[in-house]
Amino acid sequence: MAVTAHEVQFAPARSLGMILDFAARSHARAAAVLVLVALLNFLPGFFDIPPVDRDEARFAQATKQMIESGDYVDIRFQDEVRYKKPVGIYWLQAAAVQSARALGLAQAPTTISLYRIPSLAGAVAAVLLTYWTALAFVSRRAALLAALMMAGSILLGVEARLATTDAVLLAAVVAAMGALARAYLPEQRGRIDAAGAWLLPGLFWTALAIGVLVKGPMIVMVVGFAVVTLIAIDRRADWLRPLKPLIGLAWFAALVLPWFVAIIGRSDNAFLTESVGHDLLPKLYSNQESHGAPPGTYFVLFWLMFFPGSMLAALATPAVWAARREPGAKFLLAWLVPSWIVLELVVTKLPHYVLPLFPAIAILIAGIVEARMLSRNRWLQPGIAWWFIFPLALGIAGVVALIAIAHQLGLLAWLFAGGAMVAGLVAWRLYQVDGAEQSLLRAIVASVLLAFAVFGVVMPGLEAAFPAPALARALRESGCPQPVAAAVGYHEPSLVFLAGTQTRLTDAAGAAEFLAGGECRFALVEQHFERSFATNAEAIGLRYSQGPRIEAFNISNGRSVTLAVFRSEPPL
Numbered sequence: 268m269a270v271t272a273h274e275v276q277f278a279p280a281r282s283l284g285m286i287l288d289f290a291a292r293s294h295a296r297a298a299a300v301l302v303l304v305a306l307l308n309f310l311p312g313f314f315d316i317p318p319v320d321r322d323e324a325r326f327a328q329a330t331k332q333m334i335e336s337g338d339y340v341d342i343r344f345q346d347e348v349r350y351k352k353p354v355g356i357y358w359l360q361a362a363a364v365q366s367a368r369a370l371g372l373a374q375a376p377t378t379i380s381l382y383r384i385p386s387l388a389g390a391v392a393a394v395l396l397t398y399w400t401a402l403a404f405v406s407r408r409a410a411l412l413a414a415l416m417m418a419g420s421i422l423l424g425v426e427a428r429l430a431t432t433d434a435v436l437l438a439a440v441v442a443a444m445g446a447l448a449r450a451y452l453p454e455q456r457g458r459i460d461a462a463g464a465w466l467l468p469g470l471f472w473t474a475l476a477i478g479v480l481v482k483g484p485m486i487v488m489v490v491g492f493a494v495v496t497l498i499a500i501d502r503r504a505d506w507l508r509p510l511k512p513l514i515g516l517a518w519f520a521a522l523v524l525p526w527f528v529a530i531i532g533r534s535d536n537a538f539l540t541e542s543v544g545h546d547l548l549p550k551l552y553s554n555q556e557s558h559g560a561p562p563g564t565y566f567v568l569f570w571l572m573f574f575p576g577s578m579l580a581a582l583a584t585p586a587v588w589a590a591r592r593e594p595g596a597k598f599l600l601a602w603l604v605p606s607w608i609v610l611e612l613v614v615t616k617l618p619h620y621v622l623p624l625f626p627a628i629a630i631l632i633a634g635i636v637e638a639r640m641l642s643r644n645r646w647l648q649p650g651i652a653w654w655f656i657f658p659l660a661l662g663i664a665g666v667v668a669l670i671a672i673a674h675q676l677g678l679l680a681w682l683f684a685g686g687a688m689v690a691g692l693v694a695w696r697l698y699q700v701d702g703a704e705q706s707l708l709r710a711i712v713a714s715v716l717l718a719f720a721v722f723g724v725v726m727p728g729l730e731a732a733f734p735a736p737a738l739a740r741a742l743r744e745s746g747c748p749q750p751v752a753a754a755v756g757y758h759e760p761s762l763v764f765l766a767g768t769q770t771r772l773t774d775a776a777g778a779a780e781f782l783a784g785g786e787c788r789f790a791l792v793e794q795h796f797e798r799s800f801a802t803n804a805e806a807i808g809l810r811y812s813q814g815p816r817i818e819a820f821n822i823s824n825g826r827s828v829t830l831a832v833f834r835s836e837p838p839l
Contacts, residue, residue, distance in 0.1 A: 283708040291408040298395055301411070305394045305418040308715045309387055309427035311723030314380045316428060317733040317761065320823040323429045324735075324760035325349065327382040330360040330430075332768055334376060340529045344760065345768060348534065350541035354526050355480030356432045359385035377739075377765055382430035389435035390427035394418045396438055397626045400445030403455050404595040405634045412704065413626070413633035416576030419711035422622055424718055432482045433619040439478035440486050440623040444602055446471035447490065450509040451497060452594050459509060472515035476522035483542065489623050492605035497598065549615070560616040565607065568618055570653070573625055575694075575710030576632060578654055579703060581647045583632045586640035595634070602627040636703045654694040654710040658687035658717055665725040672820065673728045680728075683720035687713040734819035734830060738791055739765035741815055741832050747787035753778040755800060756793025757830055759823055766791075775799035782835040783809050794829040810836040 290300035318324045329342050329349050342349045342357060363384040367375040375381055397417045401410035417423055426434040446467050449455040459467060478486025498504045530538045570577045590596040603624050610620050635641055642648075662684025669677035694709035730737070734757065742750040753771040754762055755778045763770045771781055778790040778800055790811070792800045804811060814832035821828045 283705060283712075287408065287411065287704070287708065290411055294407075297398060297407065297411050297414075301394050301398060301414050301418060302391060304415060304711070304715070305391045305427075308419055308424050308718045309390055311719045312726055313383060313387065313428050313722075315727035316379075316722065317736045318379045318764050319429060320735075320759040320761050320821075322431050323379075323382075324764050326356060326432075327360065327379060327430045328760055328764040328768070330357045330364065330382060331376050331764060333357055333361050334364060335768060340526065341533055342530075345763060345772075348537060348541065350530075350534065350538045351546040352432060352542070353480050353483055354530070355477065355482075356385065356435060359435065360430060379430065379764070383428060386429055386431065386434040387427050389438040390423055392438040393423065393434065393441050393626070396441040396445060397629060400441055400448060400626060401630045401633060403445065403448045403452055404599070404630055405637055409633040409637035410630075412636060412707065413629040415711055416573070416629040416632065416707070417626060419575060419714040420572070420625065421574045421714065422572035422618060422625070424714075424722070426619055426622065428722065431619075433622055436478055436482045436485060437622050437626075439474045439481065440489055441626050442474035443471050443478065443486065443490050444493070444626070446474070446510070447493065448598055451506050451598055456506070456509060464509070465511075467509060468511040468515050469518070471510050472519045473522065476519050479523050480526065483547070485623070488609070489602070489606045492609070493598070493601040496601040496605050500597065500601070558615050558617055560614075562611040564616050565611055565618075565621045569621070571657070572618055572621075573628065574657055575654055575691075575707065575714050576629055578651045578710065579632050579636065579641065579707060580628060581650055582641040582644075582703075583635040585642045585644075586635045586638070587631050596631065599627045599631050603631075636707070641703050648698075651698050651706070652695050654706070654713060655688065655691040655696075658684065658691040658713050661717060662688060662720060665721050669725055669728050672731050675728055677724060677728065680720045680724040683716050683724065687716035687720060690716060731818065732820045732822050733761070734817055734821065734828060735759060735761035735765050737817045737819065738762060738830060738832070741817070742766055742789060745787070745789070745814070745834065750787050750789055752789040752791050753781040754791045755796045757791060757821070757828060759821070762791070776803045778833075779803035779807060779809055782811055782833065783807055784835075786835055786837060788835040789814075790833040792831050792833060794831070797831060800833070808838075810838055812836055 286300065290297045318327060325344055329344050332343055332345075333339050333341075339358065339361065340354070342352075342354060360382045364375050364378075364381045367378070367381050372378065372381075394414050394417050398410050398414035401413040404410075405413070423434065423437070426437070449459065449467055450471075475486060475490065494507070497506075527538075569580070573580070587596060587600070591600060607621060607624055610616070613620075662680075665684060666677050666680055669675045669680060690709050690713035694706040694713065697709075698706040726732075738752075738757075739762070742752060751769050751771075752766050753773050754766075755773060755775050758772040763772070771777065773781065775792070775796045776799075778792060780803075782788050782790050782804070790800065811833045814834055817830045817832070819828050819830065820826070
């Protein structure tokens, strides 16, 4: 039988639909497809992007010092305490690095991808847990769609590649909220069998403990606001009984308190002073580390951070509002709205703060897509054009950056970005023909292709944007068995991570004195401080030679930087 043009035109749509049909037939297939899509989105660039300043490099260096010292209670960056976050993420990173060392990887302590493994695992777990949580509200197919939105989201893709806390925190939050939902929803409570009567509270309180050990009170805020909101609306709290609060609190305390007691005893209350007094509370009312922004910032950023699922959020909003009194929608809105409002009001803002709220949005959207209740408002529907506009803009920007900064044509980036543009264009143009589900799947394909272009090709190609690897390489190639360095002007934590914990961050006079202390010492001097360094070196009669000069771009402050490498020479 002849194939018609209509059948050829919509073959890709049927292919994506068939994949969804295949995945929705069983939980095992759903999990396999979700892991595959998540890894396709999260792995490009995972092993190739150098340590990113500043937070990732600080976390990794603090973990490296734990491994070097054997002290897994205290948290330090060189000689300074680092008490902004609890110990959980450092333990997870140390386990990954030590496992690699046990397998014979000698360079494990300075291999940044090993420190990122907990984030990758947390991101994949968050995708799978979104699916599990969504099953309490919607069908298996819709739950799969919600999890795919998380797997394809821009923000989670970024956090999966960074050795920080947020992907692991997200997994803990989704696990806790999934357990909480099954305690709250009447039809779910009736399905809890004898085994689940202990499994559910065990999961809830363990997830809560992991979240606290990873990032302090953030998980308590999200879960607590949801619980308080539901109790206030329903005027009842008996639905919390399946979580066995008394036994659960005891288990939570048993998991959390030992390290807190140890660090408070070790630091003489410095941990509480630093983490609460100098980190948490100032974020509420001040512009900490130049990260202040007005209320509404997260709403504006959401359309980018949750791409491509965000393009359906506005279309789903009228139906969500209409269903707000139904138990499922009520629970998801209690998860989302109170915490979002608080985060908008907090002065210090970083994009990842709202990440633990994205699964609630994904499940709400998936439920509305499944019910075919997306708005047909002519003022809202043009927003789906961003499925094409965003890949177009980001693809062009990535290629331009490669040409301008790295002087590369980036043909592979063109290929992936072009594929993302095509997928986004088809998702937009055939939305009315094939429906929201098929278009969303195409947009997820566009997001994955963008990940290959931006994270897999563009960022690893921008070597000039990562000076620390070049400086560390210059030290390794110097011929010294154990080179040590002092840095002047360029004090990024990635340099300490790659060049060694003993790297001294100092001024021009300090660098000259450092070089005078012996052989195989190096000064890494930013161009603006070279004259001062030379003056101080001359004043103490220092003999030194100049090595390579490195032209780079410091992405932490957005400025070009030129660094000279000077090596100590023995006196005459």
